[in-house]
Every structure is written in C-alpha cells, then in structure tokens.
Amino acid sequence: MDEEEAEQSSAVCGYYNEDLTHKTILVGDSGVGKTSLLVQFDQGKFIPGSFSATVGIGFTNKVVTVGDVKVKLQIWDTAGQERFRSVTHAYYRDAHALLLLYDITSKSSFDNIRAWLTEIHEYAQSDVVIMLLGNKADMGSGRAIKREDGERLAREYGVIFMETSAKTGINVDLAFMTVAKELIGRSIEPPTDPKFQIHDMTEVDTRKTSCCGFT
Ligand SMILES: Nc1nc2c(ncn2[C@@H]2O[C@H](COP(=O)(O)OP(=O)(O)OP(=O)(O)O)[C@@H](O)[C@H]2O)c(=O)[nH]1
Numbered sequence: 001m002d003e004e005e006a007e008q009s010s011a012v013c014g015y016y017n018e019d020l021t022h023k024t025i026l027v028g029d030s031g032v033g034k035t036s037l038l039v040q041f042d043q044g045k046f047i048p049g050s051f052s053a054t055v056g057i058g059f060t061n062k063v064v065t066v067g068d069v070k071v072k073l074q075i076w077d078t079a080g081q082e083r084f085r086s087v088t089h090a091y092y093r094d095a096h097a098l099l100l101l102y103d104i105t106s107k108s109s110f111d112n113i114r115a116w117l118t119e120i121h122e123y124a125q126s127d128v129v130i131m132l133l134g135n136k137a138d139m140g141s142g143r144a145i146k147r148e149d150g151e152r153l154a155r156e157y158g159v160i161f162m163e164t165s166a167k168t169g170i171n172v173d174l175a176f177m178t179v180a181k182e183l184i185g186r187s188i189e190p191p192t193d194p195k196f197q198i199h200d201m202t203e204v205d206t207r208k209t210s211c212c213g214f215t
Pocket of ligand 1: 028029030031032033034035036037047048078079081135136137138139164165166167168
C-alpha cells in the first residue's frame with residue numbers, strides 16, 4: 001500500500017489496537033444460565049442437571065477472531081442472587097460490554113430485565129455495549145416469553161438481541177462474536193488522531209483492520 005492508499009484506507013477504517021482487553025460481564029437473575037453460557041463458549045460443553053449458584057465473581061480470558069483481527073475478552077461471570085448485588089455493581093464501572101440474560105421459560109427473569117437495565121445505566125459507562133440474551137431457547141415446550149417480546153424490549157432500550165441455548169450451543173459463539181464486532185467498532189481510533197503516524201499505518205495494513213469487514 002502506498003502512502004496515498006494508506007491515507008485513504010485509514011480515513012475510512014481507523015485503527016484497532018489488538019492489545020486492548022475488553023471487560024465483558026454476564027449479568028441476569030440467578031438460574032438464567034450465565035455460568036452455563038460461559039462454559040459452553042469456553043469449553044464447548046454443557047453440564048446438565050445440577051444447579052449450583054455462582055458465589056461471588058470470577059473471569060475467563062478468551063480471544064475472539066473477527067476476520068483477521070483478534071479481540072481479547074475478559075469475561076466475568078457474576079452471581080445472580082440478590083445478596084451478591086452490591087459486589088457486582090462495583091464491576092460494572094469499567095465494563096466494556098454486558099451480556100444481560102433472561103430465561104425464556106421464566107417470566108420473572110424477563111420482567112426483571114428492566115430493573116437490570118436501570119441498574120446498568122446507573123453504574124456502567126454510557127458507551128458500554130449491551131446485549132440482551134433470551135437463554136434456554138432449546139426449551140421450546142416450556143417457553144413463557146415469545147421471541148418477539150424479547151426483540152421488542154431490546155428495541156425499546158436500543159440494545160442487541162439474540163436467543164441462545166447454553167445446552168445446544170445455539171447462537172453462543174455468535175453472541176460473543178457480535179459483542180467483539182461492536183467492541184471493535186467502538187474502539188477504533190479515529191484516523192484524524194494527530195498521533196497517527198505513517199509507521200502506525202503499516203501496522204494497520206498487516207492486521208487488515210478493514211472496518212468494512214466487521215459489519
Ligand atoms: N435446557 C437448558 N438448561 C440450561 C441452559 N442454561 C442453563 N441451564 C440450566 O439452568 C440451571 C442454571 O444454570 P446456571 O448456568 O448455573 O445459571 P446462573 O445464571 O449462572 O445462576 P447464578 O450463578 O445463581 O447466577 C442449570 O441447571 C443449568 O443446567 C440452557 O440453555 N438450556
């Protein structure tokens with residue numbers, strides 16, 4: 001790429017820094033499947049039956065590849081139980097992305113989504129990526145919340161929506177991939193940055209951060 005081409009490319013695409021680690025937090029009522037979703041994404045397996053509520057908070061590091069770009073996610077699994085709520089609030093503040101789950105077979109977990117979103121807006125940064133996930137989509141016969149109701153709520157709050165199953169794995173990778181794409185979009189440094197130098201453009205080229213490929 002010559003200098004002129006690089007300039008044109010950077011004007012459109014900007015620069016994504018692969019060294020960034022994005023703190024991504026799973027939230028939602030107890031029992032909606034946060035731990036199961038993370039285990040499915042991380043290890044590709046589902047451990048049925050026994051439900052042991054998460055106590056406290058822990059994280060898993062994962063790298064998601066979007067096109068040729070590597071996005072580092074530090075995924076935090078929080079405890080859904082009310083008694084741990086004050087602990088999890090503290091983690092919202094520096095979160096880059098929040099995956100908010102309800103269980104499609106549990107009306108109460110869906111009804112609580114508004115309260116979760118209010119809490120998120122209170123404690124998280126205003127540009128946090130929020131994704132609403134209707135989990136346990138494999139349990140069609142026990143469904144209490146229509147897909148359209150999830151979509152409508154997500155539209156109302158301007159967040160991304162998907163139904164997932166931590167059991168079958170449906171849409172699990174896609175959910176994290178979508179979050180990664182959004183994070184790239186929000187993290188791209190504007191090409192007008194005065195610190196932007198020719199040698200930086202070379203790096204842009206080698207990492208193929210063509211933003212056109214992320215959408
Ligand atoms: N059929 C089905 N069951 C699921 C799914 N996801 C989770 N479960 C089950 O739901 C129960 C709760 O799952 P967890 O992953 O422990 O829920 P959690 O949201 O992490 O709960 P807390 O740690 O208390 O906040 C377990 O018995 C899981 O096996 C799913 O997609 N489909």
